[in-house]
Amino acid sequence: MFKNFSQLKILFLLISSTIAIRIFDRDIIITDEIDAKYFTDDFIESLNARNDSTWTAGRNFDESTPLEHLRGLLGTNLWTKDYNTPYRIVDLQQNIPLPRSFDSRNHWPKCRSIGEIPNQGSCGSCWAVVAAQVLTDRYCIHANVQTTLSAEDLLECCVECAQSCKSGHMHKAWLYLQSNGTVTGGSYGSKLGCKPYSFSPCGYSGSLPKCQKNVLKPGCVRKCTVEGFKKPYDQDKHRTQGIFRVPPIPEAIQHEIYHGGPVQAGFYPSKDFYHYRGGVYQSTLNTTWGGHSVKIIGWGEENGIQYWLGVNSWGPEWGLGGLFKVKRGSNHLKIEEHVYGEKPDSLNEIDFQYYLSDEFINEINRHQSSWKAGRNFPPESSEEYLKGLMGTKLFDANDTTPYKSLPVGGDNLAEILAFLPESFDSRTKWPHCQTIGEIRDQGSCGSCWAFAATSVMADRICIKSGQTKNEELSAENLLSCCYQCGNGCRGGSLAESWRYYIKAGIVSGGGYHSEIGCRPYSIPQCSHYFSLFDNLPRCKGILPTPKCKKRCRSNYGKSFAQDKHYGSTYYRLQNNEALIRYEILTNGPVQTAFLIYHDFFSYKSGIYYTRNHRKVGGHSVKIIGWGEENGYPYWLCVNSWNSHWGDKGLFKIIRGYNHLGIESNVIAGEPLLN
Template sequence: MRPQYKDVNDKLDSTAKHETNSHGGRYNNPYVHITSPTSASDKRSKDKVLEVLNRCGKKVEDATRKAEALVGGLKDHLKFSPSISDAAMARLSQGTKMIVEGGPERVFQREFGVLAVEKLLDSFVCYISTTSGPVTGVIYISNRRIAFCSDYAIRLPSSAGGNGVAAYYKVVMEWEKISSISSSTNVLKPSERYVHMVTRDGFEFWFMGFVSYIDAFNCLNKALLNSRWLLLAFDLKGIEAESLTKQKLDSKILQDEIVKKVNENPNAGWKAAINDRFSNATVAEFKRLLGVKPTPKKHFLGVPIVSHDPSLKLPKAFDARTAWPQCTSIGNILDQGHCGSCWAFGAVESLSDRFCIQFGMNISLSVNDLLACCGFRCGDGCDGGYPIAAWQYFSYSGVVTEECDPYFDNTGCSHPGCEPAYPTPKCSRKCVSDNKLWSESKHYSVSTYTVKSNPQDIMAEVYKNGPVEVSFTVYEDFAHYKSGVYKHITGSNIGGHAVKLIGWGTSSEGEDYWLMANQWNRGWGDDGYFMIRRGTNECGIEDEPVAGLPSSKNVFRVDTGSNDLPVASV
């Protein structure tokens, strides 16, 4: 509901409580700035205005007539100003001032400076309510903030008494400081409409007397909404790599020193080795395969966090490969090749497994479809993406089968170094086989969710519904993993990686672990798999498991007359 006031003075108390009569700096209100005028610069500015007015001749006559019409449109508001003629001349003078000084953008920059990537959207002549009475000026609306500056230096009360002091009255608020912008009306005079702004720390501001109230109010609201969207868009959540020097990036990822440090550490719990997979790779080349980017928080809006009944009895060890032996996709170890597509592999592999678990069918879904066709919503393709956005893509767009759209990198990356890096493939939306239709090959999920970040809920999710996608921070030592239960021992943070979590257990040394399927082929790690410490959120592995449930849309069963598994449409 819009607030209503009998008179503009009814609302001054809320503004007055934040102001003092101090001069030469800020009021108690942190958004109000009182600037002492420089007499010489004021005189020069006035001289320029007069020069233009005197030079314009006929144009001044036209401007005067426009000003008179303007006064007629502002009568309802001008009663709050010292005099109609002063206010009308202020409008005319303000327009001339804009001409002299090169337009509102130049005036805005001179009065308030410029913030990074700031763009002035619009400006409006108006009044601001103060304890000294309404002050006429201009409100500037940019993509970063709003700013108000009085037209001229105004008389403010002085603690020393007398005639007070002359000063410019300014208000500056960045959008992230503003809680709300609302419209209010004087019930005794509905034509009097005000813009009411409230900051997050409780300060209030009232603006009135707009020539075009609707335009000003709409511009303010649109700018506020856009600023909030941008805050969400660029407020990132998740893994962020360290900033590495060029020398570090050019060095080899596999180092004998790291192998020695891990293997000689009695508390490491795992073994390191120089593997063929990355034997010639640099840190930069290895880093390119780590494709989990910090995710804009807007992607998590409306995404549920799933938890499970804590009384559910879970086994001490669980392996999805043996729990669902008919689902051959669970045990597949794939190869992301020359592309930072781990975020897509982890998602597609987990959903493929869940189709088999839910509907009893072996199916391989297409990483290529997700990688090429999701576009900017999912990130940057081979340069990294967002796991949560991959699962959202399954819900609204679906994903075709591997048979319809096979992975573009058929070379794989078993060769050392995995060079050169490949660009993101183009989206074709056409099956490679002419007798298959893209739309009929689509398979969907009915939901997207994250799993509550604790071991019990993650285990229950895998136990009930199948593998999930998880992300974690990769350090240099992880590239050397060979066997055992990994935990970070040494080396820099290189980036974020996504994999498929398929089970859990406890090692012979008593270390709880998660069982993972990687997508770096079988020449890396323990035949392509690895274990990582469970229950301590090692490298952030328990932070954000992502999953979804498969949909029956486009799925049908085939009675083969044999013991073969039913298959999905392809």
């Protein structure tokens, strides 16, 4: 019958394939029969009848909705073996206390996109819809850019993300947003942006069109589809700064949302999730069809159960008007294991003047409870000038500055730290050292590093002398003659300033036109406080660094060499707020540096901390004390922007959380008295 073994083998394979296909078809039928029971009214009623239920079930999808469509709504591949995406580095000890409840919609009310409810239609594109939504929100939050980014462009053109409408990869989507970006584009039929979403909302009841089966992913078209859109496709791209995953720790996710905005999360919803109508969702089943992607915009607690507040992509008719709450803190259904977010790359799109506007100041005061903002700089102040005030390079991993040794005796140290006063002000302990409370003005020069260093040096000379030597040290001398310190008015180094103090010495010198000391400051004040100094020129850009002059002003009475003051040692302090307090209590004020964000320019009073505004640069100040106000622990600091800035030239900043690096960049030293 068969001429050779090969023919027999082919027949066997054909028969085997037919049997397999029939078995496979039968499995689908059996699976559908089993799954169908999870979408009946009886099953929904059984969910609500449970005594241990924390949520309410109801009909979100008509009974006639094919299971194939419901399965297709879960379109996120959460397989992680090929992940190389780094985790965001989050030090939970370095951040301010988080509120018990938080809703991004209330915190950033101008960003309407946060609360918009998308509808992915017949395509399993939740991974793309949510990624585009999160980046849209973050453009509004961080760049003050009101736009809508295109899920369609990401879905079409990220070939590595997805080959079809059945599923896609979140981490590959964020890689694509970093390297290629996405254009603008609104929802279906909106005609907004370059490339709106092409899948219409659908359903199996009501006025929505019937959902299509086996829809195909659109091919990549690298051009705008909205007629008359003004920007070319390539010029409309919006990208991220990078890509990271948020560590699977609830507090780390809260921190990211609180400071950065909504995040994208993937999880494995059970089949009962389709029926969610209210309450805090907790799965009652151990069955799922696959991974799903959603946006998390906040958190809270309901009836003693902690939850995440999420935005789904199944339209506003589903759940709580398109939103849902899911159990927080136990990685329920892996909801805390797959979390993404990143800041927009094109921060140059920000209108810098917005951060000096009354609108921005009012926004700060609406959302801050610990400090107040006000007008310190006119709204037309130049970006070059304000950025130029930030003139300090913070310590990095390569720094070799020695740390100060801990006090001898572990038990002794514990006793000392236990009895540190709750509040302290160096001005009160050493009242005859007038330099401690002096407010100086660096003018149009990024010399904060030199001002803070020489101010602390002068304070410590006075303190160590028993409050008998009360003399200002010259910021001008350090600024202009310490070549290894950095770039003068364009910025300098903390450690090099103190090394220079020990090796070369620093002469005395007061403020501009003060006629105090050997070398007073030569850069004039400028009027950045409206009409308070009408006789002074307006602050514009940063002035050149003064030339190094190794001679004292005329009629001073001492030579440059005779006027030198030297240090005996210098050191960094450990990132430990109790040890920093002990150092201030025993030896006097310390110098520190921290990162400045735009809202700091408008500080007026209270305990400062920032949440999410744009970073400007490193700044150096002097810490003279500490305390607590309205439950917030703080450092008391002296700035160098004149006494009309902030709280008469001073400010308070949150203590104990290394906020913006305030506790990990502390340096000081001891004077060598004549």
